[in-house]
Amino acid sequence: MTTSRDTSSDITLLSAAAAVDAIERGELSAGELFEAYRAAAAGDELNAYLWVADEAPAPAGQDAPLRGVPLAVKDLFCTEGVPSQAGSKILEGYRPPYTATVVAKLAAAGAPLLGKTNQDEFAMGSSNENSAFGPVLNPWDRARVPGGSSGGSAAAVAAGSAPWALGTDTGGSIRQPAALCGIVGLKPTYGTVSRYGMIAFASSLDQAGPLTRDVTDAALLLKQMVGHDNRDSTSIGFPGEIELPRSGSLKGIRLGVPEELSGAGVGIEGGVLDAFNATLKLAESLGATVETCHLPHAPHALSAYYVLAPAEASSNLARYDGVRYGRRVENGGLVGMYTKTRSEGFGREVKRRIMLGTYSLSSGYYDAYYGRAQRVRTKIADDFRTAFAEFDFVVTPTAPSVAFELGAKTSDPMSMYVNDYCTVPMSLAGIPAISIPNGLSDGLPTGFQLCGPAFSENRMLEAAYALEQATGFEATGARIHA
Amino acid sequence: MTATAEFEPVIGLEIHVQLSTKTKMFCGCALSFGEPSNTLTCPTCLGLPGTLPRANAKAIHFGLMIGLALGSELAPRSIFHRKNYFYPDLPKGYQISQYDEPLCRGGQLGDVRIHRVHLEEDAAKLVHAGSSGRIHGSDASVVDFNRGGTPLAEIVTEPDVRSAAQAREWLTLLRTTLRQLGVSDVNMEEGSLRCDANISIRPVGSTALGTKTELKNMNSFRYLERGVNAEIARQETLLRSGGHVVQETLHFDPQTERITSLRSKEEAHDYRYFPEPDLVPVSTSDEMLAAARAAMPELPAAREERLQSLGISAASARQLAWRTELGDYFEAALAAGNPPVGAPIQPLANWVCNDLVRRVGEEDPNASQVTPAALAKLVGLVSEKALTVSNARLVLDRLVADGGDPAAIVEALGLGAMGGGDDVLDPLVDAALAANADAAEKIRSGNMKAIGAIIGHVMRETKGRADGAEVTRIVRHKLGL
Numbered sequence: 001m002t003t004s005r006d007t008s009s010d011i012t013l014l015s016a017a018a019a020v021d022a023i024e025r026g027e028l029s030a031g032e033l034f035e036a037y038r039a040a041a042a043g044d045e046l047n048a049y050l051w052v053a054d055e056a057p058a059p060a061g062q063d064a065p066l067r068g069v070p071l072a073v074k075d076l077f078c079t080e081g082v083p084s085q086a087g088s089k090i091l092e093g094y095r096p097p098y099t100a101t102v103v104a105k106l107a108a109a110g111a112p113l114l115g116k117t118n119q120d121e122f123a124m125g126s127s128n129e130n131s132a133f134g135p136v137l138n139p140w141d142r143a144r145v146p147g148g149s150s151g152g153s154a155a156a157v158a159a160g161s162a163p164w165a166l167g168t169d170t171g172g173s174i175r176q177p178a179a180l181c182g183i184v185g186l187k188p189t190y191g192t193v194s195r196y197g198m199i200a201f202a203s204s205l206d207q208a209g210p211l212t213r214d215v216t217d218a219a220l221l222l223k224q225m226v227g228h229d230n231r232d233s234t235s236i237g238f239p240g241e242i243e244l245p246r247s248g249s250l251k252g253i254r255l256g257v258p259e260e261l262s263g264a265g266v267g268i269e270g271g272v273l274d275a276f277n278a279t280l281k282l283a284e285s286l287g288a289t290v291e292t293c294h295l296p297h298a299p300h301a302l303s304a305y306y307v308l309a310p311a312e313a314s315s316n317l318a319r320y321d322g323v324r325y326g327r328r329v330e331n332g333g334l335v336g337m338y339t340k341t342r343s344e345g346f347g348r349e350v351k352r353r354i355m356l357g358t359y360s361l362s363s364g365y366y367d368a369y370y371g372r373a374q375r376v377r378t379k380i381a382d383d384f385r386t387a388f389a390e391f392d393f394v395v396t397p398t399a400p401s402v403a404f405e406l407g408a409k410t411s412d413p414m415s416m417y418v419n420d421y422c423t424v425p426m427s428l429a430g431i432p433a434i435s436i437p438n439g440l441s442d443g444l445p446t447g448f449q450l451c452g453p454a455f456s457e458n459r460m461l462e463a464a465y466a467l468e469q470a471t472g473f474e475a476t477g478a479r480i481h482a
Numbered sequence: 483m484t485a486t487a488e489f490e491p492v493i494g495l496e497i498h499v500q501l502s503t504k505t506k507m508f509c510g511c512a513l514s515f516g517e518p519s520n521t522l523t524c525p526t527c528l529g530l531p532g533t534l535p536r537a538n539a540k541a542i543h544f545g546l547m548i549g550l551a552l553g554s555e556l557a558p559r560s561i562f563h564r565k566n567y568f569y570p571d572l573p574k575g576y577q578i579s580q581y582d583e584p585l586c587r588g589g590q591l592g593d594v595r596i597h598r599v600h601l602e603e604d605a606a607k608l609v610h611a612g613s614s615g616r617i618h619g620s621d622a623s624v625v626d627f628n629r630g631g632t633p634l635a636e637i638v639t640e641p642d643v644r645s646a647a648q649a650r651e652w653l654t655l656l657r658t659t660l661r662q663l664g665v666s667d668v669n670m671e672e673g674s675l676r677c678d679a680n681i682s683i684r685p686v687g688s689t690a691l692g693t694k695t696e697l698k699n700m701n702s703f704r705y706l707e708r709g710v711n712a713e714i715a716r717q718e719t720l721l722r723s724g725g726h727v728v729q730e731t732l733h734f735d736p737q738t739e740r741i742t743s744l745r746s747k748e749e750a751h752d753y754r755y756f757p758e759p760d761l762v763p764v765s766t767s768d769e770m771l772a773a774a775r776a777a778m779p780e781l782p783a784a785r786e787e788r789l790q791s792l793g794i795s796a797a798s799a800r801q802l803a804w805r806t807e808l809g810d811y812f813e814a815a816l817a818a819g820n821p822p823v824g825a826p827i828q829p830l831a832n833w834v835c836n837d838l839v840r841r842v843g844e845e846d847p848n849a850s851q852v853t854p855a856a857l858a859k860l861v862g863l864v865s866e867k868a869l870t871v872s873n874a875r876l877v878l879d880r881l882v883a884d885g886g887d888p889a890a891i892v893e894a895l896g897l898g899a900m901g902g903g904d905d906v907l908d909p910l911v912d913a914a915l916a917a918n919a920d921a922a923e924k925i926r927s928g929n930m931k932a933i934g935a936i937i938g939h940v941m942r943e944t945k946g947r948a949d950g951a952e953v954t955r956i957v958r959h960k961l962g963l
């Protein structure tokens with residue numbers, strides 16, 4: 001941690017929490033910090049940004065708790081007057097007339113908008129290769145993907161061009177890129193953070209969350225994000241406040257390791273599994289108990305997810321019709337215009353999911369697909385409830401592999417979809433989950449995922465913090481490679 | 483099916499009612515009353531990316547009141563669905579509506595059973611430039627989103643209606659009920675009350691249902707009756723000539739009375755309904771139910787019953803109850819007339835329903851120059867025989883034109899009845915008999931019709947102030963009848 005005002009030291013090496021402290025003590029100016037990050041973001045070579053602020057906005061109030069530490073925001077959050085394109089050509093150049101609740105809350109709390117980050121189109125993807133604006137490169141190895149769909153946010157934080165970033169998670173879109181980029185990513189309990197102003201992929205699953213360099217930063221950002229919003233009737237808010245973790249103790253914590261998500265035959269890469277098991281051993285040595293548990297319906301989670309999410313998406317994306325905003329391609333009459341606008345505006349993966357979702361909602365198929373997937377979803381939530389009667393947290397590797405090479409999985413959608421194998425069950429259950437850096441495998445980061453019951457964020461952050469302290473993995477490692 | 487078979491129509495109605503809430507169904511925009519295009523919009527009702535709906539509590543309250551008025555079962559939990567289809571007047575590409583878990587189920591109004599009542603949002607308005615007036619073939623179309631998102635209650639009946647006239651009469655009762663509830667302007671011409679009809683016909687005596695068609699665009703009570711009759715006739719002609727009815731959605735053109743097909747069953751949309759994930763289910767709490775119950779006014783059916791129990795004829799009671807403003811006027815007159823001048827109840831009803839309505843037409847009598855108290859007084863004067871019926875009508879003309887106090891008008895115009903005293907009327911009757919000897923003779927020989935000439939004579943002499951019944955009595959007495 002850099003606390004002296006040494007001009008030769010790089011102020012972008014400070015964690016967000018450390019920067020907040022330094023500004024609070026008068027050792028660092030918020031304007032200087034913003035400019036340092038602005039320059040880093042403008043000079044980004046990973047294609048992590050789709051837009052970077054020209055100058056720092058007017059500072060929030062004196063007592064704004066985040067003290068002007070700037071924030072990178074995933075493209076799909078609406079930001080007034082600033083391009084918000086959800087990584088899609090169909091919204092190319094679209095500047096909304098309003099700002100998403102969570103972005104406005106964070107700006108008011110003293111985290112001004114630094115830039116908009118690249119993402120898979122409409123958050124559909126696990127590698128960021130589905131962006132209409134080109135793939136994002138992984139700062140650990142530029143021949144590899146950063147994960148997705150919040151790939152731009154993850155790469156920016158890992159590369160140090162942003163102190164922290166906002167992402168969204170529908171089936172793993174915060175946690176998986178966090179794992180592949182070696183940073184912290186947290187998906188809160190569904191309903192704790194307002195979805196108003198988040199361009200929707202799958203409404204019943206989408207949830208905003210922080211991507212940060214360490215667990216403390218995740219808590220610090222999340223604290224300002226949660227809260228009920230009248231404009232989002234599914235928002236619940238958080239009972240009490242998010243607290244910054246400090247104890248670092250794992251004594252008596254019961255960790256359940258689901259056979260179905262980490263056992264043999266699941267397809268977790270050897271190096272990833274080794275790193276996972278090493279951390280379990282470490283946890284035990286610190287007083288935690290580690291036992292196998294069962295989530296019997298988890299193997300069906302991916303199938304259910306790929307029915308439910310595309311179904312909602314097929315409807316959510318119907319508004320991109322060329323009538324009011326975004327791209328419009330005239331083609332002789334209304335139906336012609338619709339067809340051409342959408343054919344040219346959407347990418348392959350988005351079209352694939354619209355087709356899939358339209359099919360599963362069609363009359364005669366609804367019960368067999370959508371209805372059945374909803375029943376599976378209920379069963380998975382029940383599985384977790386049962387597990388949490390015995391365990392404080394369920395833990396898994398975050399992603400089955402380390403970052404893969406660009407283009408390695410683009411020709412086979414199924415091989416891409418299995419990236420979300422370990423993260424989708426928590427999304428379907430609506431429960432909070434966090435991925436923390438878990439060391440390297442073949443020189444690339446792996447992730448360790450903890451999840452707990454709904455609204456257990458504070459306990460989960462404490463446990464994650466304890467593990468972070470014990471493992472000592474540095475999120476800034478990517479800077480060496482970037 | 484023989485060419486001579488008698489057919490019976492089977493009709494179900496689907497009514498869309500724009501609710502008169504302050505704001506739209508799922509956003510905070512005010513409802514539109516002819517404001518300039520696209521001035522009452524926000525990111526949510528324009529369907530901009532990232533926006534979310536939030537359900538209007540007042541619309542749910544109104545929905546519950548409608549359910550109570552129709553005797554429906556109110557669901558403790560109902561949910562919104564998305565009805566997906568592409569059209570420029572639908573900014574999200576789906577309409578938020580209720581589907582298999584509506585707010586209200588069942589019920590009955592008059593002689594028609596209710597199937598369900600649910601809430602949804604209205605579409606925006608398309609304006610087509612060019613000659614066709616429809617989207618196909620128009621030079622350009624523009625969308626006015628002011629109406630988009632207006633709260634609608636859709637009321638669906640069971641197929642209990644058997645004629646176009648019954649459809650019209652029932653819709654009148656529904657309109658009055660909704661107006662009385664204060665939940666809508668219920669104006670068909672302005673589109674705040676819209677009615678579609680599902681129509682089939684079957685041989686009399688058959689219990690099977692024929693193939694139905696859905697007739698749209700009947701934007702007045704007259705067009706509803708005409709449209710339904712036209713469709714019944716079309717189906718009859720088809721069946722009698724050995725053809726069969728095709729299930730389709732039809733458009734009724736009130737100008738030409740022609741029925742054209744909008745789309746066939748094959749072209750029907752697959753709406754891909756699924757639960758709206760952006761809205762939590764509507765839980766009807768005890769507080770919401772209590773609030774809806776507390777807000778319920780007396781409804782036309784109940785008022786009709788109460789008025790009858792006061793001794794008013796069935797026909798008058800229905801007229802007063804089904805035209806709320808008429809009933810209100812009548813009850814105000816009843817309250818005002820008692821005392822000092824007791825207006826007898828049925829004559830007062832007659833004066834309101836006949837003489838007053840003839841003079842004010844469709845206008846609200848409460849807004850006329852005739853105060854309820856003045857009418858009560860007028861009717862009181864007649865019943866006390868201080869004024870003849872025909873002179874009372876003259877006074878009413880004056881009241882309608884200028885307002886004022888009926889007694890003062892009677893005084894000023896010298897229209898007061900002459901009183902029944904024989905000493906006043908006797909010489910007048912004598913003179914009339916003398917002047918109409920022929921008529922007197924006819925009366926004597928049993929032709930009572932001839933008495934009209936005698937009464938007419940007396941009335942001319944008294945400028946209508948004589949009491950006709952009294953004159954008749956004296957004539958009969960003098961002629962020894």
Ligand SMILES: [Zn+2]
Pocket residue numbers: 506509510511522523524525526527528631
């Ligand atoms: Zn609005």
